[in-house]
Amino acid sequence: MRHHRGAGLQAAVILILMLVVEPPQVLAAALGQREVLPNGMVLLFSEKRAVPILTATMLIQAGAIQDPPDKPGVANLTAELITQGTTARTATQISEAIEFVGGSLSLGAGQDVATVSLSVLSRDLDLGLELLADILLNPTFAPDEIKRKAQEVLAGIQRKQEDPGEVAGEAFAALVFGPHPYGRPVEGTETSVPTITREDLVRFHQTNYRPNKTILAVVGDVSLSDLKRRLEARLGGWQPGGPAFTPPPDPAPLTRPVVRTIQRDVTQANILLGHVGVTRDNPDYYAIQVMNYILGGGGVTSRLTSKIREEQGWAYDVGSAFMPDKYAGTFSVSVQTKNQTAQDAIDAILAEMRRIREQPVNETELTDAKAYLTGSFPLRLDTTSKIVRLLANIEYFGLGLDYVYRYAGFINGVTVADIQRVARKYLHPDRYALAVVADLTKAKLKP
């Protein structure tokens, strides 16, 4: 494959690459509607009749950030268990019912939210909603299911150690975020997971799986009135509740470079370099995204790729991203290069971070970045699953459904001076975290 399409980078661009080339009235029809249901759940909806399918995404404020501080992994294990048996159905009956109609229903926890994904042919909408409601409202958390899933989670934690990228990512998050919850792995640790009890899971579910903490986005072959009638029937009895969440204090910024090196018998050094970034509501958010596109976000056309890949042939994949989570953001540069060129690649990354701070970008770079960021908009909305994710994220980050009309203005308003200003303010080549997984005998990193 010519370009790498890393999962992390993909996730980063979901929200970033939105812009308007179509007239607003067309978008108004395309983007969707918003309603708050009586139990507090926010519904985002877009009718799409072209294919007889239906896709739904639910974001529930039940991510790892809600974990009890002494028990990382509770949110993850709760999410894993919700599909594993209800008062009405066994784990197998749930998976068999949805798979029998060729649909899918899955649940997974991230740092901020738990995400529920439902896909069905539109003829199976009722079944899909019935199963969705059953797992959310009536999970049993049976002890043998807990034991089974905890064992799988522990195996997953162990197997992650085989993947140099995962090992580097975990070390990097710990360096950047320290005691902040984002510094801990979502799935918990080999010591925390065995201590999680059934009561922990029941309490976590009771507290956090509530309609007033939930966004539901639905796109597909159904009308809004029909959907609302069915939602009322299935989820009308879901009661709001749970205390308001108090966000953790901001992560402390680094004051100097901090480095963690990890020995593995690998041919490539897996490198992550970066620091705390920005949240989605930062007023400089768009200028930062344009700056990052030029630095390392713009695929094979970025400065980092030109230098490290195209000129030197040091790496297949190199890129940078500002990832906004809800309560803190991350800036990271990632590269994999043969052990012997690890230090060269690190030096080149730092040099490019300094250059974009010290020298203005040229007008062509800025024009190209804007052209891509605004011109690729239709590609962000060309499938039901992309639209459903976008709708959910617009609500989650409070961007407003008119956001897509305003986006092009935000991007096109960025100037050469803005780029340099935000590079100086938000890039820190003198105080960063560096995680390297490599064969250290060959990598010869500078002390």
Next chain:
Amino acid sequence: MGVLFWFALSAQAWAASLTDRVFETVLPNGLKVLLVEEPKAPVVTIQVWYKVGSRNEPIGKTGISHMLEHMMFAGTPSIGPKQFSLTVQRNGGVDNAYTTSDYTAYYENFAADRVLFGLELEADRMAHLLIGEKQFQPERQVVIEERRLRIEDQPASVLGEVMRATAFLAHPYRWPVIGWLSDIEGYTREDLVQYYRAYYAPNNATLVVAGDIKKDDLLPRIQALFGKIPRGPDPPKLVTVEPPQRGERRVSVKKEAELPLVFAVYHAPNLTHPDTYALDILAYVLGGGQSARLHQRIVYEKQLASYASADYSGVHVDPYLFGLSAGPLPGKTAEEVEQALYAEVERIQREPIADRELQKAKNQIESEFIFAQDSVHQLATMLGAWESVASWKLLAGYLDGIRTVTAADVQRVARQYLTPEKRTVAILIPTKPAQAAAPAAGGKP
């Protein structure tokens, strides 16, 4: 009930109508053109598929199809070096390419109004690619890094590579698409130029355009852009046929890892064979989700593995493989997991599957087929892949073929193809990290 029935009919009829919506023509120079008008989103995908992959490579030049894929971005007399993707992105597009054992595909996805621009780029590099030494040398290093990233440092990838090299004795499916390291290090610029001349001709390619297009407007433009490219010589035909396997083959890989892996593969026919439908069903019955047999028995009930799956794809020019794989849980051995996989195969060989299991597999396949058409990119990809290995027209009969499979058919193909003497088994034996006992950190905060 009436409403449900209507929906059921409409989903089926909808899927079946796919092939009616495809327009096909062949230009005088041999280029096959497939156009699909899908106006549901204001986007277009432009894809060029060359019928060349690692199965066409000679020994010593393995991976050259993939190396050439990288060089296809190097430029032409009209698109300067390194300008291809830059130009695409400047127009709000995304581009990429990929190589398999059987084909090499290139695509650009754009807002619909850029369709001609994408076609110009593809026509230009079909005829006028420049492979400069200055671009080639660093790109070779990039490919070596890609091999390190995707294969060398990933235990499952290394195991898969060794497994295929054991399952195939003679057929080029035995070597990895990315090529052996020594061969990547050895290509010359002239090798690539020759390979491009031999395989990148309109008569060895398919152009697929799908999205918000008007066929009648687009076709004359395609004829003008691509029609002027001269037909090339017929590409060399692969003569090697894999001889029948006569006995189980076993291989192991020792590598730094935490847990073992178990792969077992069987030779199986491709999508031109009537058994392809029953094999698709068999793969779903065994591995199509959490309610499928391998997960139910091996992961859920016996708690031997954290995953267990089955894999079959007939989308290959020559017969390929039906695969089983599993990842043992800590404390469980590769041997017991391997035996548990075979126990499920033997159960299907012994007792016919239940009607509901059969119907579930059919529903899953049909649904996947319908979901794929939500994206014009995925739709075009399906057409391009089938056309590159056989014919896109086989898609017309695909769901009918699936619907007619019986439980007896599934049992018969399990007995015929999933036999121990046609099996290749590959086991990953983990070795512990050298410094596992010491603290992993060399930290200097």
